[in-house]
Amino acid sequence: EGDLTVRTTLKAEDEIGRVGESLNQMVEKISALIGQAQNLTENVISVLDQLRSRFEGDTRRTENMTKQADDMAKNAQTQVEMSQQSRVIINEMSAGIQQVAANAQDVSAVSVRANETAEEGGVQVKEVIQQMGVISETVNSAAGIVEGLGEKSQEIGEIVDVITGIAEQTNLLALNAAIEAARAGEQGRGFAVVAEEVRKLAEESGGAAKKIAELIKEIQMEASRAVQAMAEGTHEAENGMQVVARSGEAFQAITESIKGITGQIQEVSAAAEEMAAATESALESMNQTASAAEATFGAASDIDQMTAEQLAGIQEANVLIERLAVMVADLEKDIDYFKVEASLEKIAHKA
Template sequence: MSIKAKTVTLLVIALLMTGLIVGGSGMYVLYGRTLNNNQVAMNGQASQLAGETSELFASFSRSGKYYSEDLDLKSGDASRVQDKINAYFAATWGVDRLVFINSAGARFAIAPYDAKTIGGSVADRDFFKDTMKDQKSHISDVIVNRASGIPSVIVTQPVKTQDGKMAGFVAQSISLETLQNFLEQVKVGETGVAGIVAQDGSILAHTNKDLIKEQIKVPENMLHSLLENSGKLIPYPDSIGRDSLALAVPIKNTPWVVIVSMPKSEIISDFYASLTTMVISLLVALLVVGLVAWIFLIRLLRPIEEISRQVAKIGDGDLSVAITSSSNDEIGILAKALSTSIGNFRQMIVKVQEASEIVSASSEELTASTEQLSQAANQVSTAITGVTDGTTHQMQAVDNTMHIVEQMSAGLQQIAANTGSASATAEKTSNTAQEGGKAVQKVTSQMTNIETSVNNSAQVVAKLGERSKEIGQIVDTIAGIAGQTNLLALNAAIEAARAGEQGRGFAVVAEEVRKLAEQSQGAAKEIAALIGEIQADTTKAVLAMNDGTDEVRKGTEVAIAAGQSFNEIALLIEEESDQIREISAAIEQMANGSQQIVSSVKEITKISKDATGQAQTVLAATEEQTASIQEIASSSTDLSQMAGNLQDIVSKFKI
């Protein structure tokens, strides 16, 4: 791969890595910024809605305080109180009922006026109990207004007489429709929702009105989590089941909170839109940077390519090239250094040509002298070789004999070891066969005991069958007696009927006797059926016992045959063990004899080796002298060839 290709590859990798790092960090920052922007926007909407709701109920509280100072309301006069309640209601916005409730919990005055509800008690309501208990203003939970019949929230304000006693309180009934009007203009993103939620999770108002009708509640744990992270986005499945992010803001002066949620898909779509813009910008920037880097790279590599072409000519043997560069950077320094090196190399080639000619002439003279010495050494070596050949053949024959005897000895020793192992194994096998015979005898005895037990059980079951037959006969007798008794009772009833009033008591007794006879006859039939089943089961048991007795008898015969086989095997193994011992003793004697043969052959081998060694010593000295002469001849020949090669190489250079 060329420098240009490597540099381009490195540049592309660097641009890709830069794009990935910048893009990844940008995506992380962009996603966080998108979440933060949505959180700020949603928190602003929730805070605004909470502030408006808080201000609404603050205005109701201010109105209530104003009403509590009215002397007509403190007077206790029903007419004056009703007139003033009517006047206040006409000037009030957002209140669907304005009621004055006395200290006993009765509706004292109401606007719009409704005679049916005047005097009705609200003493059981929590807002009445709380207001009378601490004599302070309260905002109730959502209740169904008994006067209007619609879900409402009650805002109370105590009214005290001139002497400081509780005259009652003004109750402003605010319909949930008033809260719903606040949410009609609220829009959270494109598909987000908002709602006002009570402490128990009840939805008081929502951008989706259907949820109020369905009385859907926010789960308690989710509401608690939203309140703990007030003003912060947390994962939240919204009221219609979408995977969303939500935040909550408490409403001051009320026990309620505003919850605003937006589907994650919408937030992510905003993120993707911003991400697309960022990716396009990043790609454009990378393309511009890559183009600028490419132009700079072409200009930077052009001098290097020129130097590379000149160096290629030098590699082909052309030392007449001239490398020049006008730049003062590292590339210019490299060009000047190469030019100096080529000049020095050119001078060295000239000197090598002169020296190679001198070496070639000297090596030819040395080669002629070494050829004469080599011929004389070869004659001496031939004579000594004839002496050593005879001793070498003798030593080889002795070595072959010794190897054969050693192998035979090792084989005999191995056979002796194997026969010893076989003898031990045969003894163990004989012992095992004897133990097996004893075990088979025990099995035979046990099978005989089992056969006896099964025969006894079969006899007992047979007796049980005979007893069940006797019981069946007795039951048949009882059934016959019950039938006759039934007939007698029927005849007695007929005679009693003929007797009229005098036989009525006897007829009752006859009827009871007849019923008892029928019950006895039915019970006898059931017992007869059970006896039949017992007899059938007894017959099956007897057959099964007989089959078991036959199988046990067969098992006993097989066990006896197995015991006899074990005894025969033990006798055969004992005979084989004796034969193996005799073979082992004979093989040990043969192994000892083979060891003596090996010792004798080793002595012959030692003598042959000594004779061969002395002959080889003389031959080695002669061969060393011949080798030295040949090395000198070879060296002189190589030197001559090297001088010729050097001349050929030097001649290739163009000076």
């Protein structure tokens, strides 16, 4: 059953013999077709094995490419996100640096005004020192004048003492003259009147001299207090000059410090401006990097999609190959049902 190697042995010349011959020819043709089908199925199986092996390699390579493309897309996405975060940070840093530069410029302007004010204060302190020097000299001069007045008052006091002494002596002389006139009686009455007038005048002169002496003492006391007050004023003026001089030195030191601070602030402002320019350049570079990363991410996404589609196509082809292999295997089983003579080509192929 299914053996196509068997041939009919009918040799008759009649219709039966011709039918047998035709049957043998038909069996040979069917056997040839079955042999060709066997060869074809074997070739198809061999090709399917080669395709399966090749597609397995392509599948592995495509899976690797897909994984690499996916990793590249993820890395590109991460790079895009990091670039965006860096861009935000650089923008904030740039704004902060610009604010620092603006504040430094404001502080520099304030320090310049403070320096000008300190210099004006130093000039005013010098003027105050000069004015206090003039005041001290004036007070010293006035003290000298008051001391001179005190000395003159002393001389006047001495003169008043002399006048007082003269008045006392005159009073004694008038008293003696009155006594002598009284002794002379009627002839000395006129002289007694004159002596009385002289005595009164001497008493008035003595009283006036005493008042003058008291006034001179008061003047001398006031002059002494004035001299003492002027001396104290001169001392205070000298102390004030020293204090003002120290204030002038302090103003000078403040001016120098402000100049140094102003220079440092100007350096900080210049550095901040340079940093602002650098951050602008960095921001521009980061924008370019972000654009490149976005382009890379887009390309990686496209590659990932293409490799995924290619992998899907290969997997679909593998499924078709497996189906075809099953169909060929079924066909081979059906063909193997028949027994045919092995050709030399088939024997060589199997060998």
